[in-house]
Amino acid sequence: METVLRGVAIYVVLLVVFRIAGKRTLSQATTFDFVLLLIIGEATQQALLGEDFSVTNAILIIITLIGVDIALAKLKGRSATLEQLIDGVPLVIVEDGRPLKDRMVRARVDEDDVLTAARETQGLERMEQIKYAVLERSGGISIIPRRTP
Amino acid sequence: MANVHRIGDLEIAEDLPFQERTWQVQRAGWAVFALILVAAALGLFGPGPLSSAVAERGALRVEYNRFERFETETSFDVFVRPAASDTTVEVWLPHDYLQHVKVTGVSPQPREVHDGGGRLTYVFTLRQPADPAWITFRVTPLRPGLLPAQVGLGDEPALQFTQFVYP
Numbered sequence: 001m002e003t004v005l006r007g008v009a010i011y012v013v014l015l016v017v018f019r020i021a022g023k024r025t026l027s028q029a030t031t032f033d034f035v036l037l038l039i040i041g042e043a044t045q046q047a048l049l050g051e052d053f054s055v056t057n058a059i060l061i062i063i064t065l066i067g068v069d070i071a072l073a074k075l076k077g078r079s080a081t082l083e084q085l086i087d088g089v090p091l092v093i094v095e096d097g098r099p100l101k102d103r104m105v106r107a108r109v110d111e112d113d114v115l116t117a118a119r120e121t122q123g124l125e126r127m128e129q130i131k132y133a134v135l136e137r138s139g140g141i142s143i144i145p146r147r148t149p
Numbered sequence: 150m151a152n153v154h155r156i157g158d159l160e161i162a163e164d165l166p167f168q169e170r171t172w173q174v175q176r177a178g179w180a181v182f183a184l185i186l187v188a189a190a191l192g193l194f195g196p197g198p199l200s201s202a203v204a205e206r207g208a209l210r211v212e213y214n215r216f217e218r219f220e221t222e223t224s225f226d227v228f229v230r231p232a233a234s235d236t237t238v239e240v241w242l243p244h245d246y247l248q249h250v251k252v253t254g255v256s257p258q259p260r261e262v263h264d265g266g267g268r269l270t271y272v273f274t275l276r277q278p279a280d281p282a283w284i285t286f287r288v289t290p291l292r293p294g295l296l297p298a299q300v301g302l303g304d305e306p307a308l309q310f311t312q313f314v315y316p
Contacts, residue, residue, distance in 0.1 A: 009316075020178030051220060080152060088171065089164045092156060106172055132159055144159070 002050070003057055007064030010044050015086065023088065024108045027139030087137050094133035097146065107135055117141035192216065194315055196223065204310040208232070209302040211310065218315045219293045222253055227300060229282040231275060238282045239303050241270040246299045246307075254287035268301065290314040 018025070027033065048061050076083040093104050099111055114133045118124040122143045132144040153162045185194075192200035196214045204211045213225035229238045237260070242252070244267050252269075259271040273282060290296060293316035301307035 020175050020182070022175050084164065084167060089167055090161055091165075091168055092159065092161065092163055095157060132157070134159075134161065 003052070003060045004064050006048055006050065007061050008068055010048055011065055011068045014040075014044065019086070019088075022108065023135065023137070023139035025139070090137055091135045092132060093135050093141070094127070094130050096132075097128040097130055099127065099133075109135060109141070114141055114143075118143045118145075194218075195221075202310070204308050206308050207302075207305065209300070209305070209308050211300050211308060213298065213310060213312065215311075216313050216315065217290050217296070219290055222287055222289045224285050224287045225298075225300075227282075227284040227286065229284070229302060231279050231282065233279045236275055236278050238273045238275060238284075239270055240273070240284060241268040241301045241307075242286075243268045243299050243301065243307055246297070249292060249296050249298075250288040250290050252286060252288050256285045256287075 025033075049057060072086070076086060091103060091107060093100055093107065093109060094114055099114065104110060104114075111127065114130070115127065117133065117140070118127075118130055122145045124130060124143065124145055129146055130143055131146040134142045134144075136142055152164070153160050156163060188194060190197070192198045192214075193216060195216050195218050197216075200214045200216045202213055202215045204213065208230045210228040211225055212228070214223060217223050227240055229240070231238055247269060255271060257273065260274045261272045263270055263272075271284075273284060275282065290312075293314050296312040296314050297309065298312055299307035299309050
């Protein structure tokens with residue numbers, strides 16, 4: 001019983017904390033972001049296992065976490081509000097080559113982030129070549145290039 | 150499912166009012182994070198300045214932490230001022246208390262430990278009669294929640310104090 005409680009508690013806590021931290025915190029833009037994720041994993045490991053290092057405990061934890069994830073996915077499928085609450089919404093940050101400055105400030109994204117995404121995903125060179133840039137739920141930035149006629 | 154609508158040439162599930170509310174909640178959340186960290190530094194989630202406490206009566210004094218954490222080894226200190234004629238000090242832990250913690254160590258080493266009368270009694274030798282004694286018990290809480298602690302000296306009733314064990 002304790003095993004299941006640990007699993008559920010950690011899942012919920014991580015969900016809430018990451019949601020409060022915001023999209024850009026864990027979007028893995030740099031190597032350090034990746035390392036930060038690893039360290040967070042290490043920190044939760046002990047709490048999940050407690051003093052029980054058996055294979056049985058590990059299997060129960062894994063099944064609990066996956067089970068909660070599946071249950072949550074099903075609930076999100078039924079309720080658009082819940083899905084919005086948990087996953088967030090996308091946000092347009094560049095429209096017709098014009099960065100929407102106040103949105104970007106509040107979302108903690110700067111123009112360089114947008115240009116980096118443009119180079120990485122579309123091979124674009126300048127802001128004016130971007131038709132739309134969207135800050136997705138994941139914290140990543142997707143780019144729609146302007147189609148030159 | 151998500152309410153996809155048309156913005157310019159994009160079909161997207163953007164929702165600016167919801168996004169605004171999310172940002173507000175996030176900022177409030179960050180303030181809560183800061184409060185939690187301050188509280189932790191002050192010792193509200195475990196050993197620390199605000200957590201240190203003392204319980205004493207007569208010749209027995211116990212220094213302990215109000216807040217402990219589950220399955221995490223901690224300790225409390227017992228100070229005894231023996232009577233002039235005492236050559237040993239007997240400190241005992243009742244079984245009721247021992248159900249809540251696991252004793253992992255005692256320093257100094259007692260001369261003997263015996264169990265009886267619903268309690269575990271540790272007998273320590275004094276180098277000289279009436280020497281004040283300082284004994285450290287290392288314990289690990291076995292359950293989260295309120296921990297009613299009891300430590301006794303000799304024939305007197307147990308000194309009681311309450312700790313809280315975070316899960």
